[in-house]
Structures are given as C-alpha cells and as structure tokens.
Amino acid sequence: AIERTFSIIKPDATRRNLTGAINAVYEKAGLRIIAQKRIWMSRQHAKKFYEVHAARPFYNDLVDFMVSGPVVVQVLEGENAVQAHRDLMGATNPANAAEGTIRKMFAESIEANSVHGSDSLENAAIEIAYFFAGCELVG
Numbered sequence: 001a002i003e004r005t006f007s008i009i010k011p012d013a014t015r016r017n018l019t020g021a022i023n024a025v026y027e028k029a030g031l032r033i034i035a036q037k038r039i040w041m042s043r044q045h046a047k048k049f050y051e052v053h054a055a056r057p058f059y060n061d062l063v064d065f066m067v068s069g070p071v072v073v074q075v076l077e078g079e080n081a082v083q084a085h086r087d088l089m090g091a092t093n094p095a096n097a098a099e100g101t102i103r104k105m106f107a108e109s110i111e112a113n114s115v116h117g118s119d120s121l122e123n124a125a126i127e128i129a130y131f132f133a134g135c136e137l138v139g
C-alpha cells in the first residue's frame, strides 16, 4: 500500500552538505519527498520527540546531538514507505549496516547516524504531526 513515513536528515549530515545525496537515494528508490523543511530544533522539541528513549543511557547525548545543528525534516511517500525507508537507511549502528545503505555510506557513529526514520506506520503519523501541519504535505 502507499504509505507516508517521517524522516530526519540529522546534524552530522547537514554539516557535511549531504542533504542532496541522501534525497537522491530516496528519489532513486521511488520515495517521493512530499514535505521538507530545514529547522534547528529546540532542546524542548528534541527532548519530547525522543521521549520514548528518556530512560536510556544515551538519551541526554542524543538530545545534545540533535540540537547541535540544523536538521531537515521530511515526509516521504511511496509503496510500503515505512519499511522501504528503513531498508534504505540500514542498521542503527553503521558498523552493522549493509553495503549500499545510507548509514553504511554516510554515518559517523551509532549516534551521528545521519538519518532517522519512523519504525511503524502508527509512529509515522505521530511524528509527521509533530513537525508538519496537514497543509504542508503536498502529495
């Protein structure tokens, strides 16, 4: 089915001017970028976004990293978009990511791993609504 998923190009990637290279991977794979904006997240916004990880030892570092520079938040649309996007990203830790995946090609570390993608259709809807108004999605 045609789905929508939420994506973030993280500060390590925007810093290295990789926005276009990452978008090219998505578009080549048939995912359409139906919303996109470059923002600098506030600490409050990042903490709330990653609230599910609040009890994890890496939470504070993760929030620090996500507010260390601009990010590009996106909505991607396409066939089976949630899983398709996760396949393109590769494993969370670039050391475990398969050849040809975004994290294998670009990620610096498990924290500075270049991209975020929703892990389910349900979370995709929640995450999209956290960053975009309905009228900003142009499918």
Ligand code: CMP
Residues within 6 Å of the ligand: 053, 058, 062, 092, 110, 111, 112, 113, 115, 116, 117
């Ligand atoms: P993301 O998909 O954005 O969701 C949570 C993020 O936490 C993950 O990508 C990683 O960038 C980051 N992270 C940092 N350290 C760890 C860790 N040890 N295990 C899992 N995720 C981690």
